[in-house]
Amino acid sequence: xxxxxxxxDVAEYAGVSPKTVSNVINDFEHVSEHTRAAVREAIEALGxxxxxxxxxxRQGRTGMITLAVPELDVAYFSELAKHVMAAADRRGRxxxxxxxxxxxxxxxxxxxxxxxxxxxxxxxSPLSLTPRDLATRDTRLPVVLLGERQAPxxxxxxxxxxxxxxxxxxxxxxxxxxxxxAVVGGAVxxxxxxxxxxxxxxxxxxxxxxxxxxxxxxxxVEHYHWQDGARAAAALLERQPRPDALLCLNDHLALGAxxxxxxxxxxxxxxxxxxxxxxxxxxxxxxxxxxxxxxxxEAIADSAVSLLIDRIDRPDSEDAIDRLVGHRLAVRESTxxxx
Amino acid sequence: xxxxxxxxDVAEYAGVSPKTVSNVINDFEHVSEHTRAAVREAIEALGxxxxxxxxxxRQGRTGMITLAVPELDVAYFSELAKHVMAAADRRGRxxxxxxxxxxxxxxxxxxxxxxxxxxxxxxxSPLSLTPRDLATRDTRLPVVLLGERQAPxxxxxxxxxxxxxxxxxxxxxxxxxxxxxAVVGGAVxxxxxxxxxxxxxxxxxxxxxxxxxxxxxxxxVEHYHWQDGARAAAALLERQPRPDALLCLNDHLALGAxxxxxxxxxxxxxxxxxxxxxxxxxxxxxxxxxxxxxxxxEAIADSAVSLLIDRIDRPDSEDAIDRLVGHRLAVRESTxxxx
DNA sequence: CCGGTGTATTGCATCGTTGTAAATCGTGTG
DNA sequence: CACACGATTTACAACGATGCAATACACCGG
Numbered sequence: 124x125x126x127x128x129x130x131x132d133v134a135e136y137a138g139v140s141p142k143t144v145s146n147v148i149n150d151f152e153h154v155s156e157h158t159r160a161a162v163r164e165a166i167e168a169l170g171x172x173x174x175x176x177x178x179x180x181r182q183g184r185t186g187m188i189t190l191a192v193p194e195l196d197v198a199y200f201s202e203l204a205k206h207v208m209a210a211a212d213r214r215g216r217x218x219x220x221x222x223x224x225x226x227x228x229x230x231x232x233x234x235x236x237x238x239x240x241x242x243x244x245x246x247x248s249p250l251s252l253t254p255r256d257l258a259t260r261d262t263r264l265p266v267v268l269l270g271e272r273q274a275p276x277x278x279x280x281x282x283x284x285x286x287x288x289x290x291x292x293x294x295x296x297x298x299x300x301x302x303x304x305a306v307v308g309g310a311v312x313x314x315x316x317x318x319x320x321x322x323x324x325x326x327x328x329x330x331x332x333x334x335x336x337x338x339x340x341x342x343x344v345e346h347y348h349w350q351d352g353a354r355a356a357a358a359l360l361e362r363q364p365r366p367d368a369l370l371c372l373n374d375h376l377a378l379g380a381x382x383x384x385x386x387x388x389x390x391x392x393x394x395x396x397x398x399x400x401x402x403x404x405x406x407x408x409x410x411x412x413x414x415x416x417x418x419x420x421e422a423i424a425d426s427a428v429s430l431l432i433d434r435i436d437r438p439d440s441e442d443a444i445d446r447l448v449g450h451r452l453a454v455r456e457s458t459x460x461x462x
Numbered sequence: 463x464x465x466x467x468x469x470x471d472v473a474e475y476a477g478v479s480p481k482t483v484s485n486v487i488n489d490f491e492h493v494s495e496h497t498r499a500a501v502r503e504a505i506e507a508l509g510x511x512x513x514x515x516x517x518x519x520r521q522g523r524t525g526m527i528t529l530a531v532p533e534l535d536v537a538y539f540s541e542l543a544k545h546v547m548a549a550a551d552r553r554g555r556x557x558x559x560x561x562x563x564x565x566x567x568x569x570x571x572x573x574x575x576x577x578x579x580x581x582x583x584x585x586x587s588p589l590s591l592t593p594r595d596l597a598t599r600d601t602r603l604p605v606v607l608l609g610e611r612q613a614p615x616x617x618x619x620x621x622x623x624x625x626x627x628x629x630x631x632x633x634x635x636x637x638x639x640x641x642x643x644a645v646v647g648g649a650v651x652x653x654x655x656x657x658x659x660x661x662x663x664x665x666x667x668x669x670x671x672x673x674x675x676x677x678x679x680x681x682x683v684e685h686y687h688w689q690d691g692a693r694a695a696a697a698l699l700e701r702q703p704r705p706d707a708l709l710c711l712n713d714h715l716a717l718g719a720x721x722x723x724x725x726x727x728x729x730x731x732x733x734x735x736x737x738x739x740x741x742x743x744x745x746x747x748x749x750x751x752x753x754x755x756x757x758x759x760e761a762i763a764d765s766a767v768s769l770l771i772d773r774i775d776r777p778d779s780e781d782a783i784d785r786l787v788g789h790r791l792a793v794r795e796s797t798x799x800x801x
Numbered sequence: 802c803c804g805g806t807g808t809a810t811t812g813c814a815t816c817g818t819t820g821t822a823a824a825t826c827g828t829g830t831g
Numbered sequence: 832c833a834c835a836c837g838a839t840t841t842a843c844a845a846c847g848a849t850g851c852a853a854t855a856c857a858c859c860g861g
Contacts, residue, residue, distance in 0.1 A: 141817090141818080142841060143840060146839095154840085155839065172574070172579075174579070174816090176579070181819045195544065196540040201535040202535050208561055263466060348743065378748075409748070409749070410724045468846090469849090478811090481812080484848065494809065494810090516816090517848055518848090519815090522816080806857100806860105808856080813851090815848100815849090815851105822841100823841085826839070828835100828838100829837105830835080831833095
């Protein structure tokens with residue numbers, strides 16, 4: 124058979140109507156054991172598979188969900204993706220992965236456009252989307268947001284308490300006697316992103332410890348990659364007075380900073396403390412290993428998937444849900460833990 | 463409007479027939495400027511988007527292609543994914559990403575199952591698929607394989623010359639005077655995978671240099687992650703005589719090995735050389751930075767996408783194409799390059 | 802004024818599936 | 832033995848888009 128078999132072919136083979144085949148496929152209860160077996164056999168014999176385009180057209184569902192993240196080569200996102208796929212699998216859904224580059228236009232198209240077409244709902248980790256974008260979004264597509272809380276009350280959301288996490292990390296540095304703590308990737312103004320929230324937590328820890336805040340120590344970066352961390356750290360090491368700790372807002376930045384330390388002939392934890400965020404696999408194996416805030420990625424993935432499936436199954440349910448998941452500070456060699 | 467507008471709604475708004483709207487959408491040439499403008503305006507006003515399910519049902523195309531890789535948190539694959547997405551974008555296609563876990567069943571389902579449904583073709587990086595699986599595959603879906611050459615002549619394929627690459631890496635180590643070179647992740651028997659091919663290249667370099675081959679130095683690993691590299695390296699460092707170089711079959715293994723060296727109080731390039739494969743971003747920033755085989759990922763992605771699109775556009779064209787792309791040895795600190 | 806040529810537009814059928822409602826079957830009851 | 836009722840099966844239409852083929856229109860030369 125050159126073309127793929129359709130339900131009609133199965134029906135003819137089994138000597139029943141197409142609708143009966145459909146009933147078998149969809150586990151409709153009133154089908155006699157006998158016909159059910161015959162249809163199963165026909166399906167097997169012809170190698171039939173449902174055509175999702177036809178099904179979607181008819182019933183508007185695909186059983187697939189989209190996960191859209193800025194960059195998959197940022198390890199946090201690829202590790203998260205793995206957990207999301209596992210969580211979806213447990214619930215019988217398939218995940219389509221989508222990369223936005225953090226570009227607003229492509230984040231929007233994930234919400235409205237092509238990319239969302241074959242999908243019952245989307246888990247989106249936005250970088251550039253504004254609250255307004257979300258407010259005017261196409262409400263027919265269920266959405267769960269990850270990361271910072273963009274649109275309270277408007278869209279389901281899952282994330283960690285970024286302010287508290289940054290505060291804990293900073294407290295850890297202060298407890299080790301560090302006083303000149305730079306924030307790599309930080310921001311004190313601009314949109315209320317993860318960077319702002321984490322910088323806030325840092326400031327609050329300083330305040331509580333009566334350590335004066337020096338805006339100069341907040342160093343923005345363009346991207347959250349090794350290179351940016353290495354460059355920012357190299358510049359910071361030139362400063363007088365030299366910072367005695369680097370709070371890096373993700374692990375890639377921190378690992379890049381470790382590299383810069385090495386090149387400057389300095390030793391982490393001895394000359395300078397380094398802390399990251401995300402607890403990516405690399406942070407456990409770098410030399411030295413990296414102290415970092417470890418968000419509970421599995422819980423994030425699990426909550427996001429279950430919230431999304433709830434939304435899909437009950438589209439007109441109550442208000443948006445906000446779910447905070449746990450995190451902890453994983454202390455390693457870069458702040459003095461012995462190997 | 464509660465429901466999404468259909469072509470019919472646009473047609474009514476613009477005062478033309480649905481078919482005319484379709485003609486405008488698909489850039490059919492015989493449409494007067496006047497109606498074209500009217501239709502465009504109606505589309506804009508109603509916020510119309512084509513429904514891909516409807517379109518696919520009718521014309522059997524979606525404009526999307528699938529990229530299926532074993533694990534996205536192996537950096538080689540996420541970096542490759544990025545390039546594939548860029549290449550597809552340049553050609554007006556959208557990429558759906560899929561993760562197989564390297565499990566045969568899921569690699570098969572990428573070829574046959576749900577995941578393949580919304581897709582015009584698939585770029586697959588297989589781990590467990592057998593040549594037989596490929597021979598009996600559903601030939602209606604265009605496929606391009608990445609990695610080792612699984613099914614010569616049956617399916618399009620893109621990859622680097624793994625044997626030559628491993629030979630070059632080994633020659634580099636031999637030239638530095640290393641003689642007891644272990645292969646982390648290597649294999650001398652079993653399926654003809656990347657591991658076998660690279661081990662072959664290693665053996666051929668030894669032979670050419672008249673260095674005896676010691677099967678004991680070939681250490682298989684379960685996965686290609688840091689942890690496996692660290693564990694395998696730790697075990698190797700206990701051996702008598704201790705290896706004086708580690709050829710690790712991917713960068714994650716190599717970075718894990720660097721970690722093991724550190725924990726054993728040894729210095730890479732001084733006590734022991736370490737080489738990896740893949741040139742992931744981390745290899746440029748690790749301490750020490752990692753000598754590694756750098757495959758031309760952009761060329762791989764580009765070739766794969768263009769081969770696939772050719773296949774899609776001309777399904778019954780000539781025999782399978784095999785494309786080898788370049789690679790080079792990036793020499794860094796782990797084999798003695800000065801910072 | 803007619804037939805011819807080419808452009809612009811449209812009606813209709815169809816892709817594969819499933820919801821709705823109706824038809825058919827079998828069994829037990831009065 | 833007719834009838835009711837539930838179980839099983841089916842006919843038909845519809846989801847949204849577009850290929851095909853037919854129609855409508857404009858303009859030309861003879």
